[in-house]
Amino acid sequence: MEGIRISSIQALMLAVASITVTGHLLFIPVIINHAGRDSWISLLFAIIPAVLIGFVIALLAQRYPEQSLIEYSQTILGKWIGKIVAIIFLFYFFHEASLSLRGFSEFYNSAITPRTPLMIYLVAMLILATYAIRNRLEILARTNQTFLILMIPIGILASFLTHKDKDYQNLLPILEDGFSPVVMGAFNITSLYSSFIVMAMVFPFVSNKKKLKRFSILTMLILIVMFLGPVSGVVTVFGEERAMGLYFPTFQTLRDIEIGALQRLDILGVLLWSLGSFSKIALFFYAIVLGLAQLFHLDDYKILTIPTAALLAIFSLITSDDLIGIYRFLMHIYPYFATLIALVIPLLLLLISQFKQLKRG
Amino acid sequence: MFRRKPKLNKKQNRKIEDLRFQGNLNDDIKIIKELFGDSSDLVVRFIDNEKESSVAVLYLDSLIERESIEEYVISELNENYKQDQNLRELHFATIKKEATSSIKDSLTYLLQGYSLVLRENQTSGIALDTAGGERRQVSESEVETVVRGPRESFNESLQTNIGLVRRRLHTHKLKVHEMKIGELSQTPVAILGIDGVVKPEMYEEVKSRLEKIEIDGILDSLYLEEIIEDPNGYTPFPTIFNSERPDRIAAGLLEGRIAILLEGSPGTLLVPATIGLFLTSNEDYYQRYDFASFLKMLRGFAFFLSVVLPGFYVALLTYHQEMIPTPLLIALTGQREGVPFAIAIEVLFMEITFEILREAGLRLPKTIGAAVSIVGGLVLGQAAVEAGLVGQATVIAVSLTAICSFTTPSYNLAISARLLRFALITLSAVLGAFGLIFGLIFMYIHLTTLRSFGVPYLTPIVPFHKDNWGDLLIRTPWWAMRERPNEVAGENKDRMSDSRDNNHLNRRQKK
Structure with missing residues (x-):
């Protein structure tokens, strides 16, 4: 469909930027609510499923190098079942995009400008995403590349600057409540990392597919590292109880930074999450329209962008009444929902394709 | 009927x-x-x-x-x-x-x-x-001035201009292709490129784009610039570089770019153009590299400020007062006590006044120009503050922006910054910091989509080429500038021979 190619590093950067930033914003409070001060152990537990996710997606992409997730699920499962599974994936992308859209708007709305209607932020973000997508994946990858390089120093700087507020005593005692909260937290993290499946829509355009496996696993490890800082940082700065009560603990830590006379660096947070949310929303938005176009054999997805953007805006408005509803969903339903679609189904796809191959060969 | x-x-x-x-x-x-x-x-x-x-x-x-x-x-x-x-x-x-x-x-x-x-x-x-007639002499450039370096600039005669370039590049490989454009004006136009350095397909592309022009007359290089630039849709950014200095054009030719000269205008076009070209002054290559690097970074920062500063000021004072250190905030509010307008109105008022002053200064004869600056500086600046029309900080912000915009070496890029500033002020006035960031992200995506004769506008930032960063925000010393820019130059990328034979590089590495 598209004659464009992106490099594997660009693909890696897309995955890192899109998963990290909304993860920091929306998932860290959820993880902390589950695992409390032992969240960092949950992260270590999550390494195994995370690597598994990266491995499965990369393996599938290498097995069907010119096909996207939507296309190879039809190749593997046959036309009709494949189409149904593809629609499930598309719904997942759609839901994920609208969730982070809503999450970003809620963050902005409750943390910075409380009286501005949510719709403004939704529309602004969607304008950016639509503009980027209409210029195709290459542009998205390139923009994201710069943004990520811009974001990482800010993140590192933030973790250094909050260092003086950190009290590592807050991490003790370790594993007071046993393993079950930690496992629950790890499950949550796994569900977050499952959104790596969106890369299955991007991998067909990666120029060098030989290193995909290595890059995917590397991506997952980078993600683990990127979450270690904020997860432990939030707990060490605020202590377990206060951290559990905060809506946006990571933003709160940024807010408390003081450099001399500069007291509240909110704008850094705004910059960080605007850039990151843009990356995530644009990437998932791209996956939706590309998948739709592939499902219905359209020549070009451009025609789908604006209607899909409108649907996304509406869906993210009605998806929940308020932020608490979103958090409740993320805590109790999302882990099962996301892991089923983005980890179990691809795993099944891989197994079936392996089985078919064995039967044939 | x-x-x-x-x-x-x-x-x-x-x-x-x-x-x-x-x-x-x-x-x-x-x-x-x-x-x-x-x-x-x-x-x-x-x-x-x-x-x-x-x-x-x-x-x-x-x-x-x-x-x-x-x-x-x-x-x-x-x-x-x-x-x-x-x-x-x-x-x-x-x-x-x-x-x-x-x-x-x-x-x-x-x-x-x-x-x-x-x-x-x-x-x-x-x-x-027997052609003749009066021509302006080759004189020093008034627009692009340097402290050190060659001073000649192009005049309106095509042959003189080609000569000025040829006198810098004594090689038979410098190809000159002449053609006539304009149904009525029949303006002679010359395309220059160094054989073996330019991409041959790009040379052909330039030629074919010029050949396709149908117009009654060409009076300045801008006519060509707007007709032949890539179909990027609307963009406030210039995607073709222009200069009236032969040394600049020769430097561009050596990098594998293609120059377009025309009879009747000193403004010479250079394609493909990337963002780095617009933020570089020719003097960067004629001053010592450490200082030139400092100047380059300073200029890049000033350019960024000239686009962002007024919008940032508006966003900060309208929505994010908590970010300003408290003593400063008290001082600022104290100054603005009698001012009845919103910050955005103040800033827009001052910005538009400044633009009017600048335009007036340009159009007037030079002798009266000084009067304009007195009226503008003293009467408007001082009196507006005293009359309670604007706060002092606004005047500072606007004048700082103006000074920053003067540092941009390319007039073409400076004027696009002037336009973008207003868009960012409006966005910041409506949405605060998010508006500003929204505007910047949008601008960045737009810049990523831009191409100049097929070359991505933002290279070497994206697509990333680490070898060319030495000529973007800094300038590496001449002995280390061994390669022509990727994407722009053709097959032959080496400006110097292989590093093993490069005496100047080796002499330094041995120590």
Whole structure:
């Protein structure tokens, strides 16, 4: 469909930027609510499923190098079942995009400008995403590349600057409540990392597919590292109880930074999450329209962008009444929902394709 | 009844293309005279008297150099031709001499300042290069000034300009392709590129884009710039570089870019252009590298400020007062106590005033320009604050922005910053910091989509080329600038020989 190619590093950067930033914003409070001060152990537990996710997606992409997730699920499962599974994936992308859209708007709305209607932020973000997508994946990858390089120093700087507020005593005692909260937290993290499946829509355009496996696993490890800082940082700065009560603990830590006379660096947070949310929303938005176009054999997805953007805006408005509803969903339903679609189904796809191959060969 | 009837112009129906010299001197002259109408500067000089003469010289008085006509054409005819009317060959000592039999070609020659010699019983004329006329001297550039480095700048003559470039690049590989553009103006345009350094397909692309131009006249390089630039949709950013300094153009040619020069304008185009080109001053290459790097970074920062600062100021004071240190905030609010307007209105008011002042300063004669700056600086700046129209901080923010925008080396890019500033002020006034960031992200995506003759505008930032960063925000010393920019240059990327043979590099590495 598209004659464009992106490099594997660009693909890696897309995955890192899109998963990290909304993860920091929306998932860290959820993880902390589950695992409390032992969240960092949950992260270590999550390494195994995370690597598994990266491995499965990369393996599938290498097995069907010119096909996207939507296309190879039809190749593997046959036309009709494949189409149904593809629609499930598309719904997942759609839901994920609208969730982070809503999450970003809620963050902005409750943390910075409380009286501005949510719709403004939704529309602004969607304008950016639509503009980027209409210029195709290459542009998205390139923009994201710069943004990520811009974001990482800010993140590192933030973790250094909050260092003086950190009290590592807050991490003790370790594993007071046993393993079950930690496992629950790890499950949550796994569900977050499952959104790596969106890369299955991007991998067909990666120029060098030989290193995909290595890059995917590397991506997952980078993600683990990127979450270690904020997860432990939030707990060490605020202590377990206060951290559990905060809506946006990571933003709160940024807010408390003081450099001399500069007291509240909110704008850094705004910059960080605007850039990151843009990356995530644009990437998932791209996956939706590309998948739709592939499902219905359209020549070009451009025609789908604006209607899909409108649907996304509406869906993210009605998806929940308020932020608490979103958090409740993320805590109790999302882990099962996301892991089923983005980890179990691809795993099944891989197994079936392996089985078919064995039967044939 | 009201339908317009197509006009039939009989004169135009007689096709000039088909007209040829018939060998009858008086008839031929009559045709040419008719074609020029009553133009008083068409001179027909018969050597004897009009009735008997069998030879005549035609020229356009406004385009020729009188001395060369007198010396080389008329005296030749007077001396040699009068003695022997049947002389077969006439020897004119002009630089160029062309035979022409079609009237259309002869017209073209006449219009370029050639003089045309017609003889009785001959069906072809001789066109002799006697072009001249007043030209501005090659002088120092007033727009792009330097402290150190060459000072010459282009003038309005194409041949002089090509010469200025050739005098810097003494190589036969410098290819010059000339063509004429403009149905009526017939402006000579030259495409320059160094063979083996430019991408051949890009050279062809430039050629074909220029050949496709259909327009009545070209008066400045901007005409070409807007017609041939990539179809990027609307963009406030310039995607073709222009300069009037031959050293800058020669440097561009050495990097594998292609220059487009034209008769009648000193502004010379350089394609493909990337963002780094616009943020670089030619002096960066003529000052020591450490200082040049400092200046480059300073300029990049100033450019960023000139776009962002007013919007940031508006966002900060309208929505994010908590980010300002408290003592400063108290001082700022104290100054603005009597000011009735919102910050955004204040800033817009000052910005527009500044733009008006700047425009007034440009259009006025230089002697009155000083008066404008006094009125602008003293009366508006000081009095507006005292009258309680604007706060002092606003004046500082706006003037800082203005000064920053003066540091941008390329006027083309500076004016796009001027436009974008207003968009960012508006966005910040409506949405605060998010508006500003929204604007910047949008701008960045837009920049990523831009291409100049197929080359991504933001290279080497994206697509990433680490070798070329040495010439973006810093300037590496000359002995380390070993490669031509990726994406721009053709196959041959080495500016210097292999690093093993590079004496200057080796001498440093051994230590």
